[in-house]
Amino acid sequence: MKKYNISVIKGDGIGPEIVDEAIKVLDAVSGACDFTLDYEEYLMGGIAIDETGVPLPPETVPGVLASDACLFGSIGGEKWDDLPRELRPETGLLKLREELGVYANLRPAIVYDELVNASTLKPEVIQGCDIMVVRELIGGIYFGQPRANDGQKAYNTMVYTKDEIIRIGKQAFEFAMKRDKRVCSVDKANVLEVSQLWRDTMNELSKDYPAVELTHMYVDNAAMQLVRNPKQFDVIVTGNIFGDILSDTASMVVGSIGLLPSASSGDKTAVYEPIHGSAPDIAGQGIANPIATIESAAMMLRYSLGEEKAADMITNAIKNVLKDGYRTKDLAEFDAKEVLTTTEMGDVIANYI
Amino acid sequence: MKKYNISVIKGDGIGPEIVDEAIKVLDAVSGACDFTLDYEEYLMGGIAIDETGVPLPPETVPGVLASDACLFGSIGGEKWDDLPRELRPETGLLKLREELGVYANLRPAIVYDELVNASTLKPEVIQGCDIMVVRELIGGIYFGQPRANDGQKAYNTMVYTKDEIIRIGKQAFEFAMKRDKRVCSVDKANVLEVSQLWRDTMNELSKDYPAVELTHMYVDNAAMQLVRNPKQFDVIVTGNIFGDILSDTASMVVGSIGLLPSASSGDKTAVYEPIHGSAPDIAGQGIANPIATIESAAMMLRYSLGEEKAADMITNAIKNVLKDGYRTKDLAEFDAKEVLTTTEMGDVIANYI
Ligand SMILES: CC(C)[C@H](C(=O)O)[C@@H](O)C(=O)O
Ligand SMILES: CC(C)[C@H](C(=O)O)[C@@H](O)C(=O)O
Numbered sequence: 001m002k003k004y005n006i007s008v009i010k011g012d013g014i015g016p017e018i019v020d021e022a023i024k025v026l027d028a029v030s031g032a033c034d035f036t037l038d039y040e041e042y043l044m045g046g047i048a049i050d051e052t053g054v055p056l057p058p059e060t061v062p063g064v065l066a067s068d069a070c071l072f073g074s075i076g077g078e079k080w081d082d083l084p085r086e087l088r089p090e091t092g093l094l095k096l097r098e099e100l101g102v103y104a105n106l107r108p109a110i111v112y113d114e115l116v117n118a119s120t121l122k123p124e125v126i127q128g129c130d131i132m133v134v135r136e137l138i139g140g141i142y143f144g145q146p147r148a149n150d151g152q153k154a155y156n157t158m159v160y161t162k163d164e165i166i167r168i169g170k171q172a173f174e175f176a177m178k179r180d181k182r183v184c185s186v187d188k189a190n191v192l193e194v195s196q197l198w199r200d201t202m203n204e205l206s207k208d209y210p211a212v213e214l215t216h217m218y219v220d221n222a223a224m225q226l227v228r229n230p231k232q233f234d235v236i237v238t239g240n241i242f243g244d245i246l247s248d249t250a251s252m253v254v255g256s257i258g259l260l261p262s263a264s265s266g267d268k269t270a271v272y273e274p275i276h277g278s279a280p281d282i283a284g285q286g287i288a289n290p291i292a293t294i295e296s297a298a299m300m301l302r303y304s305l306g307e308e309k310a311a312d313m314i315t316n317a318i319k320n321v322l323k324d325g326y327r328t329k330d331l332a333e334f335d336a337k338e339v340l341t342t343t344e345m346g347d348v349i350a351n352y353i
Numbered sequence: 354m355k356k357y358n359i360s361v362i363k364g365d366g367i368g369p370e371i372v373d374e375a376i377k378v379l380d381a382v383s384g385a386c387d388f389t390l391d392y393e394e395y396l397m398g399g400i401a402i403d404e405t406g407v408p409l410p411p412e413t414v415p416g417v418l419a420s421d422a423c424l425f426g427s428i429g430g431e432k433w434d435d436l437p438r439e440l441r442p443e444t445g446l447l448k449l450r451e452e453l454g455v456y457a458n459l460r461p462a463i464v465y466d467e468l469v470n471a472s473t474l475k476p477e478v479i480q481g482c483d484i485m486v487v488r489e490l491i492g493g494i495y496f497g498q499p500r501a502n503d504g505q506k507a508y509n510t511m512v513y514t515k516d517e518i519i520r521i522g523k524q525a526f527e528f529a530m531k532r533d534k535r536v537c538s539v540d541k542a543n544v545l546e547v548s549q550l551w552r553d554t555m556n557e558l559s560k561d562y563p564a565v566e567l568t569h570m571y572v573d574n575a576a577m578q579l580v581r582n583p584k585q586f587d588v589i590v591t592g593n594i595f596g597d598i599l600s601d602t603a604s605m606v607v608g609s610i611g612l613l614p615s616a617s618s619g620d621k622t623a624v625y626e627p628i629h630g631s632a633p634d635i636a637g638q639g640i641a642n643p644i645a646t647i648e649s650a651a652m653m654l655r656y657s658l659g660e661e662k663a664a665d666m667i668t669n670a671i672k673n674v675l676k677d678g679y680r681t682k683d684l685a686e687f688d689a690k691e692v693l694t695t696t697e698m699g700d701v702i703a704n705y706i
Binding site: 085088090094120121122125141142144147148149151152153154155156157158159160161162188190191192193194196197198200219220221223224227228229241242244245246247248249251252253257 | 438441443447473474475478494495497500501502504505506507508509510511512513514515541543544545546547549550551553572573574576577580581582594595597598599600601602604605606610
């Protein structure tokens with residue numbers, strides 16, 4: 001029987017609650033299929049600060065690298081917001097991404113038919129929407145040098161090399177090949193040199209993918225088009241900060257942020273996590289929606305472990321659970337037949353498998 | 354009788370058509386009130402490239418500075434997209450902004466009750482929405498040095514000084530004093546040093562405005578919140594590139610982009626323009642919506658000329674025209690009683706005055 005080692009970072013806020021439910025569902029599906037999963041927990045974020053004094057303890061990166069994939073909850077909270085930058089939860093996350101080399105952040109934004117009313121956008125605008133946002137994750141202005149703040153003047157550097165752009169571009173084109181074969185590259189080439197290199201490189205790369213249609217859009221227009229007509233997009237590829245903004249916009253457009261998973265992947269490993277944050281305000285109350293994390297676990301099965309069948313089983317279970325009207329509190333207004341707690345939702349999904 | 358000198362930049366695409374209608378309405382209102390307007394035309398953008406070889410001819414900046422205010426249409430089009438960067442229409446616009454010192458871009462995003470259905474967002478989400486986006490316009494990554502692209506590596510610099518932040522922050526707080534007394538400052542202080550200085554400076558500045566509530570939001574969250582619940586905002590203040598993205602998002606959220614004006618103002622002069630672009634695809638067909646430009650003319654009367662009454666007359670005329678069901682083609686689906694051409698719309702608004 002196949003055995004996989006999964007590193008687990010539960011993190012802060014609702015992180016521990018939702019990761020526990022994902023593990024419950026993973027165990028249900030691995031029991032039904034032909035593999036077992038071993039879990040090893042690591043610290044990162046606020047809890048790591050509290051327990052070890054730093055947001056990314058030294059054993060976490062090697063631990064994740066030694067595993068087959070990493071399942072991650074969420075980090076952060078007001079409690080740690082006033083610490084110096086190098087001691088903040090976010091700094092731990094950025095360091096983790098960098099040291100793991102997970103350069104591609106993949107964020108599917110898919111509208112569930114059952115929850116087409118849960119968006120603030122009109123149902124006819126979003127029904128059937130299925131976007132994959134491919135965000136570069138370990139370059140750009142997040143990591144660019146030099147950077148400084150002397151209290152009178154401060155600056156950061158948005159930088160990309162051609163190799164970095166090719167690497168993320170390939171991911172986008174490969175995804176497009178398995179989807180609707182359309183890539184929209186987002187930049188600000190009418191103003192920024194770094195965007196001009198981005199655009200030129202994407203154009204060059206697109207010659208290797210003649211079956212894929214490449215278009216370009218300025219970031220301001222892309223933000224607008226996501227609201228105006230999100231269905232026009234198939235794969236969106238963009239840099240770190242633009243991707244940060246646009247993927248959040250896309251998730252809000254499709255509506256149910258409690259349902260959306262993500263993967264951060266590189267050549268060595270991948271981290272799977274819900275796109276929503278740690279929501280400290282509702283932590284510990286048993287009302288968090290675990291579905292985004294459970295979907296992230298399904299992505300992990302699909303992309304890192306190659307267990308497609310198990311992944312499909314989870315995805316289908318979630319669809320059926322939603323169709324049958326089970327909801328957590330965040331979605332209680334949207335055709336709920338029964339409103340469940342976090343653990344109950346995990347139980348129901350595990351049972352449907 | 355008071356006399357004002359208005360510099361006029363019609364620009365490219367639909368620019369000339371819509372500016373002509375704004376002038377028609379300005380003349381109607383100045384006739385009814387107690388002042389006259391003299392207009393002087395200047396070139397900028399693609400038409401300036403075609404006629405003079407450069408996107409910003411030397412006489413334009415002094416001409417605008419010598420006038421009481423500038424009314425501007427729009428620039429750009431595919432025709433000029435492949436020129437080298439220093440010869441593009443956008444470069445002319447950026448240079449104009451920089452040389453005029455118009456550091457504050459003001460973009461009201463207001464929902465007209467008559468057109469509450471014209472947004473892709475649900476009416477109940479946007480009805481009554483009234484946001485003022487205050488975007489820093491001549492700093493940040495748009496103008497930061499160093500910047501370069503050698504074909505293998507490219508970079509730009511996002512930079513702000515404390516003085517630049519104070520200058521734009523004051524604008525935001527002053528606006529808030531005349532509105533709902535709430536400023537939301539948008540940054541990415543969890544990642545960027547330049548944003549940390551931005552946030553610290555806004556906090557410091559807020560001590561001078563004890564009546565105004567200052568909050569902070571990360572840019573990714575702000576993009577999300579604009580879609581989730583735009584009514585939570587009063588004044589948003591942010592840097593150049595974040596403002597570029599968020600103000601376009603805000604305008605799409607409130608829906609009718611053909612209605613939204615903007616002002617770019619500094620210590621010496623101000624430029625008034627619609628937020629929509631030059632729309633080359635519909636140029637010359639007489640179907641462009643002139644209302645955003647006419648609203649921009651009203652902003653000019655209000656903020657640069659102090660002609661509040663004339664400004665109100667225009668704003669009311671537009672409201673009544675919309676209430677009576679007059680629409681240009683872009684809004685024909687939304688409770689139109691009569692669909693008008695660009696010039697007819699200008700005529701009707703002038704008649705209502
Ligand atoms: C927490 C923060 C540093 C992070 C980012 O900006 O990348 C988050 O917004 C995300 O998108 O994962
Ligand atoms: C045309 C372009 C350079 C400009 C900008 O990015 O500032 C435009 O998008 C705007 O918002 O006025």
